[in-house]
Amino acid sequence: MSVIGKSTNIFWQECQVGKVDREKLLKQKGCVVWITGLSGSGKSTLACTLSRELHSKGNLTYVLDGDNLRHGLNKDLGFSAKDRTENIRRVGEVAKLFADSGLVCIASLISPYRKDRDFCRAIVPDSRFIEVFMNMPLELCEARDTKGLYKLARAGKIKGFTGIDDPYEPPLNCEIEIKQENGICPSPLSMAGHIVDYLEEKGLLQE
Ligand SMILES: Nc1ncnc2c1ncn2[C@@H]1O[C@H](COP(=O)(O)OP(=O)(O)O)[C@@H](O)[C@H]1O
Ligand SMILES: [Mg+2]
DSSP: OEEETTEEEEOOOOOSSOHHHHHHHHTSOOEEEEEEEOTTSSHHHHHHHHHHHHHHTTOOEEEEEHHHHTTTTTTTOOSSHHHHHHHHHHHHHHHHHHHHTTOEEEEEOOOOOHHHHHHHHHHSSTTOEEEEEEOOOHHHHHHHOTTSHHHHHHTTSSSSOBTTTBOOOOOSSOSEEEOOBTTBOOOHHHHHHHHHHHHHHTTTTOO
16 A cells, blocks of 8 residues: 555555567567657657558557647646646656657657656666757748747747747757758658667567
8 A cells, every 4th residue: 555646555466468579569669769859859750750660660650749739638738837847747648648658659749848858768668768859950940930930939929839938958968969960951761760760679579
């Protein structure tokens, strides 16, 4: 019997079917690919391309996209530092469960604060947390401005926008960093290929 946070008198329920059984069934290892970067850096594009590439190789994936999750699970949260932290904590916990289910869970969220990403890394067992940093210059993201949000942030119509008047803390020790090469952004397919190679090297795409 124990106390966890605000939960009292709770017990852990074991089940006969475990993670290893599910991984055998799926012929892959559960893990989390966590894509972080500024708005407009290409996180969602990469997440979807990676999901498609892995799917066509016969690997089961699920994408947890920041914007999509704010339509449901996280719709009660805003963009204050406290709410951003809670947003990431919840997605980290969900990603941990998805990895435990045997899936390659691809999370694409700005996740601006280092300590929040480090929390997510810490709760995923066996170093199965692969942090991918979309290291694109603010000028590129702002020039893209697909959703028109940078324009609104510059005009002061959105407060607390990451990269404008809210901080982005780049990873210090990420597994994969994606940058422009000679001023050119690699194609989504080449970025996804790089991640697939990494997962393959680590033996995560087989049982
Ligand atoms: N590798 C890329 N090369 C060129 N344009 C890209 C690339 N990745 C994304 N884009 C474009 O940049 C914009 C923002 O991408 P998106 O994936 O929505 O970013 P984020 O999810 O990080 O906010 C979109 O218009 C997308 O088509
Ligand atoms: Mg996105």
